Amino acid sequence: MKKLELYINKDGEKLRCGYTTGSTATGAAKAAAIMLLTQKELSFVKIHTPAAIDLDLEVESAEIRPDYAIASVKKDSGDDPDATKEVEIFAKVSLRNDGEIFITGGPGVGKITQKGIYGDIGDYAINPAPRRMIEEELTDLGEDTGFNVEIFIPQGEEIAKKTFNANIGIKGGISIIGTKGIVYPMSEEAFLKSIYMEIDSIKLNSGTDQRLMLTPGNYGEEYAKKLDPNLKVVQVSNYVGKCLKYAYSIGFRNFFLLGHIGKFSKLALGAFNTHNEVVDLRMEAFVYYLALRGVDSDHLLKINSFLTAEEASKYIDQKGLDFVYGDMEAGAEVRIKKYLKDDQVQVKVKMYSMTRGILND
16 A cells, blocks of 8 residues: 655644545546556556645556456545544446446445435435546546446445444445545544534434534533433534534524533633643633632632642532532633623533532532
């Protein structure tokens, strides 16, 4: 497998880029089409990407018959932590007599089961950009008869269990995606796009129940299901603000946010990206809200000396100061309304700690 030698610098670290499932499928389809036309095997195939970067992709396997050809290419995710890393994507190509290019999926390519994805319910999850890439590459071959293209992925159904696909209504396999054709390691844009797709899907499929639960991670989702199994939950990592604004922009007006006190203490002071490299206001939040209640400075100084929110929370519980949790949650609700510039939006914020579970319950 030939790896892409394209690098970016992220936070002082040199990281290698890769290419998307869309580029991988395009390479497999073009290789199969060329082999069908020439009846000769290929070792490499060149494709163009929307990012204006040409890729020279290694053909992993080949099968040539008079009426069809099959080729495969392995996906290179670079230094991005991706569940589809090195998955082998196959394309089976046959000729048509009407000049059209017809693209479909096969085993291991997921099917769309909910509104809100790029396609209709029942369609294979092959996004518009990869479809265009395949069409353009095959059109450039100059064959007037047209092609049938079937993309299939033997490991796709198993790999899909490690992705967000089930959350956005794609079942039975992975998606063929990628707007630029290139994977940029740990791309915030790509990560947010996957979250936005999940929010879109909930909006379109939630009927009259237009509540939305946002939580940073797995623990929050587990607690949320215990509180109300009917709530539609989206994990937003540290991107509370961006996801709130996106959900608001598509019409959500009823939000429930549940998160660990370490992250949501920051939210209580109006920090809408809770990553510790962006902001660290945990102890400041405790001190601020306790000071507003006139708590003795000895307590404030002690809390300010702690390194973690869990330590502060244990101390607060021991000293009977746990009223502060409700104050912090209410403060976060006020700041969210200001952030969204809408006093009428419905917002409920709850926090939990690892030792006590949901606080102020």
